Amino acid sequence: MGFLEVEDLKVHFPIKGGIFNRTVGHIKAVDGVSFSVEEGKTYGLVGESGSGKTTTGRAIIGLNDITSGNVTFEGKDITAKKSKTLDFRKDVQMIFQDPYSSLNPRKRVLDIIAEPIRNFEKLSKQEEKKRVQELLEIVNLSPESILKYPHEFSGGQRQRIGVARAIALRPKLIIADEPVSALDVSVQAQVLNFMKDIQEELNLTYLFISHDLGIVKHMCDDIAIMYKGRYVEQGTKHDIFNHPQHIYTKRLVAAIPDIDPGRRQEQFEYRREVQKEYEHSYDDYFDNEGLAYGLQSISDTHLVALPGKG
Numbered sequence: 001m002g003f004l005e006v007e008d009l010k011v012h013f014p015i016k017g018g019i020f021n022r023t024v025g026h027i028k029a030v031d032g033v034s035f036s037v038e039e040g041k042t043y044g045l046v047g048e049s050g051s052g053k054t055t056t057g058r059a060i061i062g063l064n065d066i067t068s069g070n071v072t073f074e075g076k077d078i079t080a081k082k083s084k085t086l087d088f089r090k091d092v093q094m095i096f097q098d099p100y101s102s103l104n105p106r107k108r109v110l111d112i113i114a115e116p117i118r119n120f121e122k123l124s125k126q127e128e129k130k131r132v133q134e135l136l137e138i139v140n141l142s143p144e145s146i147l148k149y150p151h152e153f154s155g156g157q158r159q160r161i162g163v164a165r166a167i168a169l170r171p172k173l174i175i176a177d178e179p180v181s182a183l184d185v186s187v188q189a190q191v192l193n194f195m196k197d198i199q200e201e202l203n204l205t206y207l208f209i210s211h212d213l214g215i216v217k218h219m220c221d222d223i224a225i226m227y228k229g230r231y232v233e234q235g236t237k238h239d240i241f242n243h244p245q246h247i248y249t250k251r252l253v254a255a256i257p258d259i260d261p262g263r264r265q266e267q268f269e270y271r272r273e274v275q276k277e278y279e280h281s282y283d284d285y286f287d288n289e290g291l292a293y294g295l296q297s298i299s300d301t302h303l304v305a306l307p308g309k310g
């Protein structure tokens, strides 16, 4: 049994309509997703806007109801809301996408970071201050920061406050939902590298959500590509970047800019080739509703959504 196991997860949202405001259909935000995350590793969930990444993360932590499927964490079934014990609520934390809106602007850093601690532990004011300052040190912010308000920090600093808050209870798993997408590119690498550093120090496991395959390549051990609530492909970093099988994945991989200027022409041509293949073979890869097929395994680690044989 793995560290985090997600089995055939579905999260469907009702669509209300008509004069009686009845349920007239469902948005299948997540529609049958399975994966497992190993302890200490980073599992990347990639996909375009609306593909169901955030909904998956929120369902695991309990912010969205699960329509069907199973989630286990450290061998315990945590699918139902009421099964999310105190331990689970300590062990699993989330970092949110937007460091500008995810921190309460009217609270000082001390209170922002101490809030989760106060929910679980009874510390004296002195102990609490010391703990928050230790956390600030881990995220490379000065101890004086405790008296400041979020608006006094840059985006990158704010996201580090978010990280300090997320690690305040010594969690085991962090669901990081686009943790750097609201930041300048120059700051992104800093925050990402820092997330890697604390991963080793604190033995953290990450479920890392991003729409940016370049970032996922930098951060993740295993990767899944999501499209309209389903998996298109899943594999190790090597599988996805060196042997992408699904045309949708190939197109994403081809779009990552090459740092080497000497390879630009080559990449340009490759991209054109992949685009041609995409247009030519789209119907072979998606069903008549434009959805991905079920996954087939092509190696121990590598799964691809392909039409069934026969």
Ligand SMILES: Nc1ncnc2c1ncn2[C@@H]1O[C@H](COP(=O)(O)OP(=O)(O)OP(=O)(O)O)[C@@H](O)[C@H]1O
Residues within 6 Å of the ligand: 013, 027, 028, 029, 047, 048, 049, 050, 051, 052, 053, 054, 055, 056, 211
């Ligand atoms: N609470 C909700 N009620 C109804 N529909 C929802 C709700 N939350 C999400 N959705 C829908 O579910 C789908 C998946 O949304 P989700 O936020 O998971 O996508 P995402 O992959 O995180 O996208 P982005 O990259 O834009 O953050 C979208 O169609 C979205 O509109």
Ligand SMILES: [Mg+2]
Residues within 6 Å of the ligand: 053, 054, 055, 177
């Ligand atoms: Mg999202």
